[in-house]
Amino acid sequence: QVQLVQSGAEVRKPGASVKVSCKASGYTFTSNYMHWVRQAPGQGLEWMGMINPSGSSTTYAQKLQGRVTMTSDTSTDTVYMELSSLSSEDTAVYYCARALDGQGGYFDYWGQGTLVTVSS
Amino acid sequence: SYELTQPPSVSVSPGQTARITCSGDELPKQYAYWYQQKPGQAPMLVIYKDTERPSGIPDRFSGSSSGTTVTLTISGVQAEDEADYFCQSADSIHTHVVFGGGTKVTVL
Numbered sequence: 172q173v174q175l176v177q178s179g180a181e182v183r184k185p186g187a188s189v190k191v192s193c194k195a196s197g198y199t200f201t202s203n204y205m206h207w208v209r210q211a212p213g214q215g216l217e218w219m220g221m222i223n224p225s226g227s228s229t230t231y232a233q234k235l236q237g238r239v240t241m242t243s244d245t246s247t248d249t250v251y252m253e254l255s256s257l258s259s260e261d262t263a264v265y266y267c268a269r270a271l272d273g274q275g276g277y278f279d280y281w282g283q284g285t286l287v288t289v290s291s
Numbered sequence: 292s293y294e295l296t297q298p299p300s301v302s303v304s305p306g307q308t309a310r311i312t313c314s315g316d317e318l319p320k321q322y323a324y325w326y327q328q329k330p331g332q333a334p335m336l337v338i339y340k341d342t343e344r345p346s347g348i349p350d351r352f353s354g355s356s357s358g359t360t361v362t363l364t365i366s367g368v369q370a371e372d373e374a375d376y377f378c379q380s381a382d383s384i385h386t387h388v389v390f391g392g393g394t395k396v397t398v399l
Contacts, residue, residue: 271339
């Protein structure tokens with residue numbers, strides 16, 4: 172069965188960076204785009220961007236351009252999301268999600284979420 | 292930037308029908324999708340491509356589309372349907388994903 176397993180919770184100071192991993196299993200890793208979505212406490216879902224695991228092409232949300240980097244490792248079927256220059260506004264649960272129907276498609280499987288807390 | 296607009300909240304009595312709308316200029320050209328999210332859980336897909344229901348989703352969940360508005364309908368609402376619901380679609384060139392702000396459904 173399809174599973175997306177994310178790395179554990181992180182605490183960072185303002186200005187630091189964080190890297191979250193998402194290991195896929197149960198399907199052909201390179202067949203689907205992988206997206207990252209975050210959710211601040213008590214808020215809605217915010218799309219961050221996506222990566223094509225086969226060729227590593229990426230598309231990022233304009234708001235996060237220059238601060239977010241998504242990468243993939245086909246040897247371990249894992250995608251990574253790194254966010255730099257963190258501020259308190261980046262405190263959120265970060266989800267990876269497998270996409271169907273191409274780049275701007277929809278999400279049938281989600282990771283369990285990774286809480287990133289930014290605090291001095 | 293492109294936006295999808297949802298009402299913040301909908302309240303409904305058990306057994307009644309809940310309707311949640313989502314409006315956006317690109318919805319006539321791009322599919323809409325709906326997710327249910329309960330506290331502490333990841334979102335779960337309940338409707339895809341405007342009207343299709345994934346396997347395992349009860350048939351009381353349905354979707355419809357008319358012009359720039361899509362609607363998620365929950366017929367015969369049950370207590371377990373109390374959750375946040377988010378619509379999702381894509382921009383005009385199908386490369387950027389966008390979510391609505393979410394609607395909290397309260398079962399009275």
